[in-house]
Amino acid sequence: MTESLPVRVFADRNDACRTLAAEVAALIGAINDSGRTAVLGLATGRTPLPFYAELIRLHREGALSFSRVVTFNLDEYLGLPGEHPESYRAFMQRELFGHVDIPAENVHIPDGTVGEAELEAHCQAYEDAIRAAGGIDFQLLGIGRTGHIGFNEPGSPKNSRTRLVGLDPVTRQDAAPSFGGLEQVPEHAISMGCGTILEARKIALLAWGSAKAGIVREALTGPITDQVSASFLQEHPDATFYLDAEAGAGL
Ligand code: F6R
Numbered sequence: 001m002t003e004s005l006p007v008r009v010f011a012d013r014n015d016a017c018r019t020l021a022a023e024v025a026a027l028i029g030a031i032n033d034s035g036r037t038a039v040l041g042l043a044t045g046r047t048p049l050p051f052y053a054e055l056i057r058l059h060r061e062g063a064l065s066f067s068r069v070v071t072f073n074l075d076e077y078l079g080l081p082g083e084h085p086e087s088y089r090a091f092m093q094r095e096l097f098g099h100v101d102i103p104a105e106n107v108h109i110p111d112g113t114v115g116e117a118e119l120e121a122h123c124q125a126y127e128d129a130i131r132a133a134g135g136i137d138f139q140l141l142g143i144g145r146t147g148h149i150g151f152n153e154p155g156s157p158k159n160s161r162t163r164l165v166g167l168d169p170v171t172r173q174d175a176a177p178s179f180g181g182l183e184q185v186p187e188h189a190i191s192m193g194c195g196t197i198l199e200a201r202k203i204a205l206l207a208w209g210s211a212k213a214g215i216v217r218e219a220l221t222g223p224i225t226d227q228v229s230a231s232f233l234q235e236h237p238d239a240t241f242y243l244d245a246e247a248g249a250g251l
Pocket residue numbers: 042043044045046047048074075141142143144145148149150151
């Protein structure tokens with residue numbers, strides 16, 4: 001099997017994250033040196049944890065400042081206020097923002113508490129804010145077992161934008177342990193669309209462990225289809241998969 005996207009397979013996730021964090025720090029530095037604020041698209045979940053730990057380490061060593069960084073997170077669960085420990089706002093504060101020098105006003109995460117009447121305007125405002133910031137320089141992605149990027153579950157069109165989405169039963173099942181049971185897992189989320197994500201100038205998708213090997217292989221070597229939203233990355237000019245040996249085992 002040949003894959004059309006650059007794939008980098010590392011001995012383990014810490015190796016991968018050290019490499020990527022150094023690359024992202026260099027990118028932020030270069031953009032800031034050119035007089036611009038760097039715009040990052042960020043992900044939550046288990047996958048980016050060692051990457052965020054590495055960014056924090058670089059910050060503590062004085063090698064990376066977030067003072068001229070603006071961030072947009074991919075998604076948020078519908079119905080969860082920012083104080084809820086499983087909200088993605090709480091996750092980002094705990095795992096990254098609470099440890100670095102990013103100005104609070106530079107952080108953007110969809111608001112899971114937005115009412116039905118305001119939802120469409122909220123999603124449009126999110127898109128407008130990304131555009132006003134100059135577009136996303138670097139987008140970080142994980143991949144769900146359904147092949148989702150963000151929460152773009154099977155059937156999400158390539159040109160989809162930030163919107164209300166339903167979570168696939170597989171995705172809800174995967175989230176159940178951290179919520180303490182399936183019934184606690186929200187059924188909906190607000191997510192950037194595939195089209196929003198694909199407009200990022202540079203993209204890195206991370207995947208670790210054997211549970212991701214099958215879907216990684218499908219995304220990289222299978223047909224480009226809305227049934228596996230990560231397969232749309234095959235058409236992106238600057239997207240790279242960072243894998244550990246287990247996630248890359250099917251290639
Ligand atoms: C998270 C996100 C999702 C996750 C994916 C993998 O913001 O949008 O696409 O990246 O569900 O989750 P983990 O990393 O927990 O396996």
